[in-house]
Every structure is written in C-alpha cells, then in structure tokens.
Amino acid sequence: MRLVTFSHENQQRVGVVVEDHVADVTHVAPTMLALVEGGEAALESVRRNLEHATTYPLHGLTLLAPFPKPTKNVFCLGLNYKAHVAEGAAARGQEVVLPEYPVWFTKAPTSVCGPYDDIKLDNVSTENDWEAELAVVIGKAGRNISREHALEHIHSYTVFNDFSLRDVQYRHGRQFFKGKSLDKASPMGPWLVTADEIADPQQLRVMCRVNGVTKQDSVTSFMIFDIATCIADITDTITLEPGDIISTGTPDGVGFARKPPEFLKNGDVMETEVEKVGLLRNRVVGA
Numbered sequence: 001m002r003l004v005t006f007s008h009e010n011q012q013r014v015g016v017v018v019e020d021h022v023a024d025v026t027h028v029a030p031t032m033l034a035l036v037e038g039g040e041a042a043l044e045s046v047r048r049n050l051e052h053a054t055t056y057p058l059h060g061l062t063l064l065a066p067f068p069k070p071t072k073n074v075f076c077l078g079l080n081y082k083a084h085v086a087e088g089a090a091a092r093g094q095e096v097v098l099p100e101y102p103v104w105f106t107k108a109p110t111s112v113c114g115p116y117d118d119i120k121l122d123n124v125s126t127e128n129d130w131e132a133e134l135a136v137v138i139g140k141a142g143r144n145i146s147r148e149h150a151l152e153h154i155h156s157y158t159v160f161n162d163f164s165l166r167d168v169q170y171r172h173g174r175q176f177f178k179g180k181s182l183d184k185a186s187p188m189g190p191w192l193v194t195a196d197e198i199a200d201p202q203q204l205r206v207m208c209r210v211n212g213v214t215k216q217d218s219v220t221s222f223m224i225f226d227i228a229t230c231i232a233d234i235t236d237t238i239t240l241e242p243g244d245i246i247s248t249g250t251p252d253g254v255g256f257a258r259k260p261p262e263f264l265k266n267g268d269v270m271e272t273e274v275e276k277v278g279l280l281r282n283r284v285v286g287a
Helices: 032-037 041-053 082-092 147-153 167-170 226-232
Strands: 002-008 010-018 021-024 055-057 062-064 074-078 105-106 132-136 154-161 188-192 205-210 213-219 245-246 269-274 278-285
Touching: 002 032, 002 167, 010 041, 021 105, 032 041, 032 205, 062 188, 074 167, 132 205, 147 154, 147 226, 154 269, 188 278, 245 269
Parallel strands: 074 245
Antiparallel strands: 002 010, 002 062, 002 188, 010 021, 021 055, 074 105, 132 154, 132 245, 154 188, 205 213, 205 269, 269 278
C-alpha cells in the first residue's frame, strides 16, 4: 500500500492511495505514527475499511510529509556509497578512504518538509546542495537486531532528500547536525510504500534532477553498508522504535563535488526519485 498524510479543510488526514484517488482512513488511524505503531493489525484494519472510506482525487490534494514533524531526529547515513566517498575525496584533494563502520548523524525533526513544498533558502549559506536518498521507516521496535532479521523490522520505505548546507556542514568540526537541519528544507514522501511492496530494497534506482538535468543516478546495490547491516549496527547501542526514520545515504553526483561545484539557487526545481517508491518535486526560493 501507499500511505499518505494529506491536508483537507485545514486538517491533517491519513489516507491510502488507490489508483488516482486517496481513501481517507483517519477514522482507523488518526495519524501516520499511530498507523505505523499499530503494525500489521492496523494495516489489516485499513484494508477492511477501504471499500467504505471517503475518497478524494489525488490530483487535488495537498500531500504533506508522511510524518509532518517526526517525533525524533531522522537517523542518517553518511559516506555510504563508494563513488560518493571517491568524489568527495577528489574534491578535497584527499586519498579515498572507505569507512570501516557506518557513519551516523541526525537531522532535526523541523528540517522535514512536504514532497512538493517550496524550499526557502537562508542567507546563512551559499552552498545549498542536494542528496537523493532512500529512507526506511521502522515498524517493529528492537535492540541488538541481527542482520538476518533486520528487514523484518521495516514497516515501509519513502523518498528523502538530505538537503545540505555544505559550508555550514564542514565549518563546525565536521559535526554535520547544524548544516543538515535547515528548517523545512529536507523533503520527504510523497507517501510510505509498505515493505511488502518492495521485494529487494537493495535493487532500487536513486535519482536527482535539477531543472530537468540528471545529477544523481545510481542503485542501492552500490551501498557500502546495506540496510540490514545498518539496522544491526545502530541497534547495538540504540533501541529503534516504530516511526523511526533511517535515511540510507546518497550516491555520487552531489553539487559540491562537481567540477566546477554547483549549488541550488533561487528558482531551481529539484526532483528526487526512488524507483518503485516515488518522486519529490521541490522549487527552491530565495531567502
């Protein structure tokens, strides 16, 4: 299923995309988090209620981020594609050194915005960069999750853009949090695709286009640490809970590593796409 959070008459609603319509299931799951926390039982209840749900044309709805304001920071992976590591090293004139372990950082919940929202630039940075990523949503809590059972803890998948202020990101002792957390600048969505719809999350194409020009085009099979490994790694110290979001890293083609470097500017349109999951389209507006 494709699960959406949408706005109707100034209220947040939860729905299921059925062809070109959205079935409102808010009476079953008042929020997306409640739907995720309810697990398979909640999904089954949604399925039973689809036939009698109020529907709206998808085209006319305002879709929000699946979690308009996540309850926790978004967990993010850095340096998780070999070609991305290589391009970054080349841009800095450094030797390519692949990480031995997953590289983790987080983004503030306030950084998340909707799948079609405008992204308002801020005068704090002149190096606004794109990062197309596949994100996973945890459905079943766990600590010390084994790699073999890690995918069983995934509720769904979504598209995420780890929008980055490169100059801010690198000037704070390489502590990425501030430069990754510009308010309402990291689009997510347009929906959650339940895990049963994705046979193999390591075989999905990840793309980013700016003004129709392809900047990133890779496949999740090129991750250094696959999703199962990353879930196993982080849960040796942290309990993952339903609704937690893990963004799995970006492939090569980012702006700062291009020759010459390219950054987003007022009027640019950024499209972020993950095969079988969805497409985000966001216009960049000036500060």
